[in-house]
Amino acid sequence: NAGVMQNPRHLVRRRGQEARLRCSPMKGHSHVYWYRQLPEEGLKFMVYLQKENIIDESGMPKERFSAEFPKEGPSILRIQQVVRGDSAAYFCASSYTGSADTQYFGPGTRLTVL
């Protein structure tokens, strides 16, 4: 019973490039959440998606960031024209239902922007 999968685990990009982070939820889960964690800080919510729908993107910057969760395939968090401040660990979590259900986290993608 595979857990939440994220890839890549480590991603290095130069300023101005695009970063694409993938998340495959646990089997049977249709709710996906993305969080960002800066060094020495807690988790900051970014976006909540269900299949083909963005439910809440209140934590996601309005520019350069986008997320999707297509009918088929993993959820994608895309960061365009990355800047050094985007360097962080990005975690994906999934749950079976959306309301106060336990979220299970993936191992995270550590993005480094040079």
Added chain:
Amino acid sequence: AQKVTQAQTEISVVEKEDVTLDCVYETRDTTYYLFWYKQPPSGELVFLIRRNSFDEQNEISGRYSWNFQKSTSSFNFTITASQVVDSAVYFCALWTGGSYIPTFGRGTSLIVHP
């Protein structure tokens, strides 16, 4: 609005000591859920426990125990006879019925010395 306070930024203990990690929450909702997660040095987030607001029974799982007290709005986590492998950052989280997303505390870093 909901809030989670983990006042202890870092705790340092020697192996075999008992240690309690504090979590104080604020919410006006009568229905809510509390969670604890562990983030070891490897970086992934591991789910530990989920508790709903109607169940004030304390929980014990091996060396871990949780003390939920609605009167003081606290959900404290105790590790008995700590081990080096317990070294991690521990996050407390609150999820209320009116929100799509949980609120995380800033985390407590636990260091267990041999």
